[in-house]
Every structure is written in structure tokens, then in C-alpha cells.
Amino acid sequence: MRSFAYVSAPDVASAITAIGASPNAKFIGGGTNLVDLMREDIETPDTVIDITRLPLTGIEELPGGGVRIGALVRNSHLAADRLIRTRYPMLSQALLSGASGQLRNMATVGGNLLQRTRCAYFYDSAAACNKREPGSGCDAIGGFNRNLGVLGVSESCIATNPSDMCVALAALDAIVEVESVRGTRRIPLADFHRLPGSTPHLETELAADELVTAVELPALPVAAKSRYRKVRDRSSYAFALVSVAAALDVRDGMVSEVRLALGGVATKPWRAHEAERILLGAPAGEESYQRAAAAELSAAVGRPENEFKIELARRAIVATLRALDGSVA
């Protein structure tokens, strides 16, 4: 690993002042992704600003029923939190389905938002990768792309966003709060991550000198009945091939409220707006779920190695919704 300067920030003001003064600096939280990327020479900061001492570790109930989560709350603690388990079970399930017990004890909410792709070509310095080296090309498109994306892809990049947590946050209309010397901004999670387009190296709306300080979940009664379903090559400690975060409310046989997001298939946490539009007000049941899933996936671009994900996603969406409406276990 290359050498860098290290400082530990005692408070938010010091942290954002330090990064404002040092354009090639990076914040470090749990380190579970950044340390690995620095060891692989993919991230090469000249300064690392440790933010683990900042007082951003609270989980607070907001007036009106929402929840505010400090950016340094660790994944294991968030998953075990009673407010999260009762009001947003899909989030607790998403967190618990990610990584391992050790990694969840280290990884923070803020860091998880910024987790980078696990595309093997991004990690392989001998391969062309527009995300790692803009303009170099993409060896994944014609290569081994079984675990890569089918939604939101471009000619430049088909790398999937690997986060489970963010899929639940996308479904829950979470807000990301960020701070810099210029002040505070609130960014809807849905807008936080960018599509790759022709600039896959630009992954989020976060400016280089901004610090994620919190994530807020709005009050969302439908989320009390929600699920995160993750399909993968082994039953634990693996990234998703397909995942579905869903919340569903059925009144008089009709879908009265629904939230749906997909992971493992897209270049960013994928809110399934088209499927939600079709489901809302439709009769609850297999036929509507099939129609909604097919509509959402109609824009999917499969390649010989990963086109199975389109069918797998269709089935996972339908199965998750059926489990929520009580028609199957």
C-alpha cells in the first residue's frame, strides 16, 4: 500500500476543513472497502482523514415517525436496532444479508453508501475499465459478465452497485445529509448515485469535499410490512445476483401502497418506479405482479452470460410480492 498522511478528526468541523484543504484526501470510516482499494492501488489518497471519532453514531426517532441514522452507525448495530426492525424490516434484513458478522461490525452507513463495485475488471489493473481509468474501455462488456448489470447500463460500463443496504434505502425514500465548508445539503437516495453514462468514474452526487453525516428515513407505515429477498450463488457471505426490497399494502384486494427496489442487477440501487406505477390500484395477485415485473425489466439489456438475471429478477419480484400479500409463505 502506498504511503499517506493520516489525521484523526475530533469533530465534523475539523473533518470538513481538513478535506477542503487537501483535494486528494479521503475520509476513512470502517475501512472495509477503502483499505482494500488502497492495497490494490485503485484508491491512492495522499491523506487519509479518520472520521471514526466523530459523534455521528446515534439512531434517533424523528417527530412524525421517521428515523435519523448517524453516518457512523455500524451496519450490525443498525440491523439490530428495534426501531429499524419494527418500522423498516426490509432494511434490517438487507443489512444482515450483506457481508459477514465481522464486516458488519466495521462497516458504517456512510461508507456503505459509497461502496464501490465488485466488478472483477475494476479490480484487475491489467484490464480496461472506464470506471478505474476513464477512457480506457470496458473489458467486462465482452468478457466474463455473469454477475454484472442489466439495468441502467451504458456502452461504457455495466458494473453493478454491490450494496444491499442501499436497495432498501432506495425503496424507503431515504434522504442523505451531507456537509462541507459550504453548508449542509439533503440529497434523496434516489438521486445520490449516478447512472454510468459516459462517465462511470463519477458514481455519486457527493462532492470531493463533502462528508456524509446522516441518513434519514421518512415515516412510512407500509414499510412495517416489508421484505428483502436476496438471491445469490451461496446462501451467505456473497454479493447478490438479484435482490428485491419490497413493501406492500393490500386493501379490499387492491394494491393500495407499494415500494419496490432491485439490487444486483443495476448500475445503481434501482427503484422500480415503472413496476410501482402498474401495481398501484391494481388487483393484488400473481397476474399484476407478473405484469409489473415484466414492465420494469422491459428495458433490461442482457448479455449471453448475464441474461439469466432478467428472468431471475422477474421471478424474485413476483415471489417477494406474493410473500408480502400472504399468498405464499
Added chain:
Amino acid sequence: MTLHPEVRPRPAGHTMEVRLRVNGADRTLQLAPQVSLLDALREHLGLMGTKKGCDQGACGACTVLADGERINACLTLAVQYTGREITTIEGVTDGELQRAFVRHDGFQCGYCTSGQICSAIGMLAEHAAGMPSAVTEHRHGDAELTDAELTQAEIRERMSGNLCRCGAYNGIVDAIQEVAR
């Protein structure tokens, strides 16, 4: 550690004083900031019980406890653990899990064993504190449930961050289950 008023990159190879508390003893090291906690333990403190398997957070061989919580020592900078209580396999002196692993053939080559044992200690503490697992949440979906029985399925899920390439999983799970009872 206070924030330097001016943050400037320093020449490669610079070191800083890092105070760690390891297995109950205070240890002061001069380390470059990029030294991982794993390398600090093995290369600088000579504690070879913690193993380097993948060095990328995929195998769990480097698992140690930080203030009682299990972590991957390979994916963290030693300097970030200033003042924290680190426990490695050398500090696990009661031998209960070790004896259970021997009784149940919970290893073959033994390379993953110290990570398995440190992970199991952390896992049992998480379970005792009422922390759920993916198995708990999907099987029960009950936020009030904080004492899910440590079934084989629960142990396998909660221990999934520790790989054993010899495939001694049946013995590992039996050993942990025996100690949990």
C-alpha cells in the same frame, strides 16, 4: 490524536506512534499509517496466531476482537485502533472453544482455526446481546425476538465470514454449539 492544522502529505515511509492495548498489555509501536492491524499484530508484535489468508476481507482468518467485537484485522489500519482493547487468539486463555474444536475435529490444517475461535467468541456475545441474523429475521420476522435458539442454521449463518478450505464445517458448528449450550 488531534487534527493537524495543516494537512500535508508527508514523504513515503514516515511513521507515527501508535498505542495499542493487546491482550491486556499496552504496546507502543512506530508504524507507517498504512500498516494494517493484522500486520501490526504479526510483523510488529510477533503475535503470529492471527493468520493472513486472503488479506482482502474474504476469508476471516485474521479475525480478532476489538472491545469484544469481532473484526477483520486485514481491512483496518492499526492507527485507527489506538486505545482500543484488542484480543487475539493468544489472549483467549480459557481454552473452552479450543478443547471443543479438538473434541469435534473442528479443523484439519488449522490455518483458519484462530480466526474461527475469535469469531465464535464475538458471535456468541452478539447472540447473547440479542442481535439478530439473516436466518432469525427471515424465519421469525419478529422484532421482539432476541433469544433465537442457536441452531445449526443460525451458527452457520452467523459464522459465514470464516471460511475453512479443508471443509471442517460440521465439526466447527458442533464445537460452537456445544460451547453455546
